[in-house]
Structures are given as C-alpha cells and as structure tokens.
Amino acid sequence: LILADVFGEAAEKKEVDAIANSMREAHSTMSFASMELLASVITFVPTVNELVPHIHRAAVDAGGATTLKHANNARELLRRCVIGLSANPSVGLQPLTVYCAGLLSTHLPPKRGGAASAPAP
DSSP, X not given: OHHHHHHXXXXXXXXXXXXXXXXXXXXXXXXXXXXXXXXXXSOHHHHGGGTHHHHHHHHHHTTGGGSXXXXXXXXXXXXXXXXXXXXXXXXXXXXXXXXXXXXXXXXXXXXXXSXXXXXXX
16 A cells, blocks of 8 residues: 555656646655554564565566656655664564675675685785
8 A cells, every 4th residue: 555655556646636736735645654654563574575575566666767756765665664663673683684684685786707806905
C-alpha cells in the first residue's frame, strides 16, 4: 500500500491533480512517515527483507533511475527506513552488519582488475 502510494497510479494521479488544481493537499503523502513507523515496530531478523527489496523493486518497476522523481522517492523511503530501524529495539548490531554486508555484496559491482592493490605507505 505504501509503495503503491509513492510509486504507483495513485502517485501519478496526485501529481496530475496537483498541477491541474494547484492544491498542496493533492500531492502530499503520509507514506514516508508510515514507512518510518513500520520500520520502527517490525521484528528485524525475519521481516527486514519484506521492506528494503520491495522498495528497490517498486522503484525499478516505476522507472527506476531513469526518472529523478522515482529515484528521490526511493531514497526518501530508504532514509525513513533507516530512521525507523535506528529507533527499533529489535535491531541488533550483528544482524544489522550481516544484512548490510549482504546488501553491499549484492548491489555493488564486483571489483575489477586481477592484481591486488598494495597498501599505501
């Protein structure tokens, strides 16, 4: 529901209505605050994978990095997830570190070059 409000048809309709009517209420959304609240109350270990991958998938399906608006919406949803998770008492350091390492290894491009770089003196 949150992702549909931010990326889906409802978001497009709000934008068109806002332009047509010049009403501030038409383009406001509480979905970002809802995402923060949701992240602050979930149990981290089994359910964090229900939040972050769906944000990524919804952003890609809605236009992804091709539109600045969708990229900014995805960035704001992820920022609100971070705020919520930082206030969540079920988030432990070790599971969070493992989860972040998994995200980085999945989404960062592999290192290029055959030779290992020598440490700087």
